[in-house]
Amino acid sequence: MSVIETESLTKRYPKVTALDRLTVDIGPGVTGLVGANGAGKSTLIKILLGLAPATEGTARVLGKDSATEGGAIRERVGYMPEHDCLPPDVSATEFVVHMARMSGLPRTAARERTADTLRHVGLYEERYRPMGGYSTGMKQRVKLAQALVHDPRLVLLDEPTNGLDPAGRDEMLGLIRRIHTDFGISVLVTSHLLGELERTSDHIVVVDGGRLLRSQTTASFTEATASLAIEVTDSDAHPDGTGALTAALADRGFAVTAGAGHLVHVEAADEAVYDAVRDAIADLGLGLIRMEQRRHRIAEVFQDAPDAPRAQDTPHALAGQEAAT
């Protein structure tokens, strides 16, 4: 069943087309929505929530039309906005209780759910202090808690790792994963960092300039291009065992590249490659130190793809490793 479905969704602002005929079908689980800054991610979220009208096309969330049933969608969906929007002079507890009450929870239930949710996101004693004194990581956790407090079926998280240091980012990504595994809530999480979503998401949607570039399972991004990493010993006959194996496999018609250290990477299109590696090593009289499957990182898949985002359109961040801005 679709959780989010868009059909030719287009949003034109006077000077820019933020979404350009975007058609995408997203099922349950954790979905990463990846795109460079300005790719249209926040615009999509606002349309899905019924907070901004589309220029053309349709969007359905949990089966409801975002153009006409925004209220019903917001009852069932949690939203974590990108920017800092927390009132500085109230505590996390007061704020999240207020948001729970706004979502229709009775007073006692709102208090109980707030305590549970703040504990879940890792806020303890601090939750009674005014939020103005919180670190970025704590603020992000409160924003996440208010998105979860009314027990939604889906949460839309806009750049939840923004401004976090690497450790904070890892913790946030772990929390996001658990939203689905512990509570069964589906998640759409946006990022301009392709690399960070591959561990967290079941499915990845990539947008560029408001258009859909890719939509597929995270596993299929990486599995289809799995390779073997092999390390061998040298021998008297072959003082450069790595070089000899590379040449022997290339002779047998395999795509071979040099990996880090003395690793040889071979594209593993099918199982025949295992036999070929075994035979090549035996023929050369080398020792096999290790042979392991190596999944490509999504960013590498993109570098090789003919329709990969062009470098000038795509801030280097899309390749995945830089600190969030």
Ligand SMILES: Nc1ncnc2c1ncn2[C@@H]1O[C@H](COP(=O)(O)OP(=O)(O)OP(=O)(O)O)[C@@H](O)[C@H]1O
């Ligand atoms: N209210 C608006 N009025 C005019 N242009 C807008 C408005 N909101 C967004 N845009 C433009 O639409 C494009 C897409 O913006 P959007 O915020 O959806 O991108 P994004 O992928 O979320 O990027 P970011 O991570 O930087 O927020 C950008 O060029 C942006 O400048």
